[in-house]
Amino acid sequence: MDVARLSAAALTAVVLVTACTVTTDPQEVPAPAEPSTSSTAPAPTVTGTVDRAAMKSDEQAAVSAVDAFWRRYFADQPGQPQYRGPRVAGAYVGTNGPPCGGEPESVPFNAVYCRPGDFVAWDDNLMAAGYQQIGDAWIYLIIAHEWGHAIQARLSADRVSVAAELQADCLAGAALQGAADDGLIEIEPGDSEEIARTLAAVADDYPWTDVSDHGNAEQRTAAFNAGVEGGVPACLT
Secondary structure (H helix, E strand, O other), rough: OOOOOOHHHHHHOOOOOOOHHHHHHOOOOOOOOOOOOOOOOOEEEEEOOOOOHHHHHHHHHHHHHHHHHHHHHHOOOOOOOOOOOOOOEEEOOOOOOOOOOOOOOOOOOOEEEOOOOOOOEEEEEHHHHHHHOOOOHHHHHHHHHHHHHHOOOOOOOOOOOOOOHHHHHHHHHHHHHHHHHHHOOOOOOOOHHHHHHHHHOOOOOOOOHHHHHOOHHHHHHHHHHHHHHHHHHOOOO
């Protein structure tokens, strides 16, 4: 995972994946209803075999790095309660994931933070598609964003933005850059390109996210970059 510095230039005109209520069939992503000026890429799908063991290893590494960053961050903040990370329910397939609140079934091809259960979970096929076609940056970005929602649940209400999805994008950027600065993420050649491709693959002209609550491509790129460049404080002001 190459985040020696997540340059804003590498992320221009792209947008971070977030999935909280996504219902799109991963095998058939329809064309956008209206044209967009953002940079786009085909939505990943699973084709052929995927090195699931390597993918799971990257998922564990991403969870460990993001959790360790937030543990250190909260420890450095005076007056904050002791940090405890969300439960990691991990991978599911289709509707076989853990229930959340009053929803008895999980959403296929999705990743989620469930506030009532305080857990993060993701569809195994969602991870496999991006991992196969883009690389390990896909894994890190999805997990960092959903962890961002868990952090929002741990903040006082006055520090949580009404634009919750954009704030989670910002927190993801802060966490990944912070984890790199702390030496928690190993630097690999080519990861900056993977990050840009991951963000571009789920720009706002695909139905994976709703612009009305997630923001458009430019807004989400700006939010992610704000976290990369300004750290957590940039996400809370």
